Amino acid sequence: MVEEASIKQVILKDYVKGFAKESDLILKNSIVKLKIPNQCSNDAVLVKNLYLSCDPYMRGRMAKTDRISTCLIPYGKLTVITKNVEFLKHEGPNVFFVNMTITGYGVAKIVDSSNPDFKKGDLIWGLTGWEEYSLIKSTQGLFKIQNADLPLSYYTGILGMPGHTAYIGFYEICSPKKGEYVFVSAASGAVGQFAKLFGCYVVGSAGSKDKKELMFRVALIRLKEEKFNGRIAVCGMISQYNLEDPDEGTRNLLCLVTKRIRMEGFLVFDYYNLYPKFLEMMVPLVKQGKITYIEDVAQGLENAPNALVGLFSGRNVGKQVVVVARE
Numbered sequence: 604m605v606e607e608a609s610i611k612q613v614i615l616k617d618y619v620k621g622f623a624k625e626s627d628l629i630l631k632n633s634i635v636k637l638k639i640p641n642q643c644s645n646d647a648v649l650v651k652n653l654y655l656s657c658d659p660y661m662r663g664r665m666a667k668t669d670r671i672s673t674c675l676i677p678y679g680k681l682t683v684i685t686k687n688v689e690f691l692k693h694e695g696p697n698v699f700f701v702n703m704t705i706t707g708y709g710v711a712k713i714v715d716s717s718n719p720d721f722k723k724g725d726l727i728w729g730l731t732g733w734e735e736y737s738l739i740k741s742t743q744g745l746f747k748i749q750n751a752d753l754p755l756s757y758y759t760g761i762l763g764m765p766g767h768t769a770y771i772g773f774y775e776i777c778s779p780k781k782g783e784y785v786f787v788s789a790a791s792g793a794v795g796q797f798a799k800l801f802g803c804y805v806v807g808s809a810g811s812k813d814k815k816e817l818m819f820r821v822a823l824i825r826l827k828e829e830k831f832n833g834r835i836a837v838c839g840m841i842s843q844y845n846l847e848d849p850d851e852g853t854r855n856l857l858c859l860v861t862k863r864i865r866m867e868g869f870l871v872f873d874y875y876n877l878y879p880k881f882l883e884m885m886v887p888l889v890k891q892g893k894i895t896y897i898e899d900v901a902q903g904l905e906n907a908p909n910a911l912v913g914l915f916s917g918r919n920v921g922k923q924v925v926v927v928a929r930e
């Protein structure tokens with residue numbers, strides 16, 4: 604007989620307008636079978652979720668698709684212009700659905716598989732459900748974890764999608780040169796540390812005293828000289844995600860012309876082909892303690908809604924992660 608389990612799931616109560624609140628998400632119990640149903644394709648996996656990542660883009664998915672959420676959802680209508688369409692097709696819904704389990708990046712262990720490349724016991728990171736067990740209908744977009752000697756939760760952050768974003772923004776989009784000046788907003792994370800290790804002079808901004816202390820590797824300098832040929836990598840606009848009418852325009856755009864500046868937006872999943880290269884650099888840096896990484900840990904799915912909405916006021920100090928199960 605197929606084993607069953609009673610599981611907790613985080614459900615979207617209703618589409619969100621304005622600032623997301625903890626009460627926009629509710630906890631539900633369901634009974635699920637711990638086996639892949641026969642009707643699933645030969646590329647499905649059933650996983651036990653271990654760690655879930657709270658990410659700012661999730662706010663876009665909580666909204667009903669309209670003008671605002673369309674430009675906020677990385678996986679929304681914009682996908683038609685991305686290079687990696689095959690991958691995106693398997694990314695799941697562009698928005699969360701009311702009364703259904705929300706999805707996000709997480710680390711999980713495979714408990715059943717219909718794909719011989721993903722075996723029972725393998726550890727993966729990728730898009731999964733905010734629930735204790737998830738049936739993932741396609742393995743496309745899942746990454747097998749090879750360096751399981753590092754804390755697994757790191758694959759929600761420094762070794763996963765957010766860390767890879769920092770790497771791409773800095774190395775691929777900004778094409779840094781040693782000795783250049785780098786400004787990093789929300790600088791308590793990885794980018795400032797990459798820039799410092801690379802030999803750049805780094806200026807950072809952070810929203811609280813605690814976070815400023817995390818920037819200890821970042822030199823605070825004054826930019827006196829006028830700089831030309833700057834590059835701006837734009838990965839997000841968190842301050843806009845909860846605004847119903849984000850009408851603030853950017854001023855001084857003429858400076859892009861006079862200072863010969865290049866400004867470029869990017870989406871990390873267009874660069875997942877570089878993920879092995881990123882890991883090759885990052886894993887030794889983490890193992891040697893050359894990158895300082897801090898997590899803000901919420902224990903259990905019951906604390907997940909509160910952890911997620913806390914992102915939008917900058918309450919988290921370090922990567923916000925939810926522990927569903929440690930093994």
Ligand SMILES: NC(=O)c1ccc[n+]([C@@H]2O[C@H](COP(=O)([O-])OP(=O)(O)OC[C@H]3O[C@@H](n4cnc5c(N)ncnc54)[C@H](OP(=O)(O)O)[C@@H]3O)[C@@H](O)[C@H]2O)c1
Nearest residue numbers: 659765768789809810838839840841842869870871915917
């Ligand atoms: N393009 C992509 O593919 C991609 C991938 C991943 C992430 N992103 C984007 O990158 C940005 C950072 O993501 P992350 O993973 O580093 O998130 P994170 O760890 O949650 O950090 C976000 C930081 O933003 C600041 N913040 C929060 N609310 C704010 C507000 N209302 N106004 C101004 N600052 C606020 C906070 O720093 P302070 O308190 O120090 O201000 C917070 O620590 C987000 O905009 C996200 O959407 C883009």
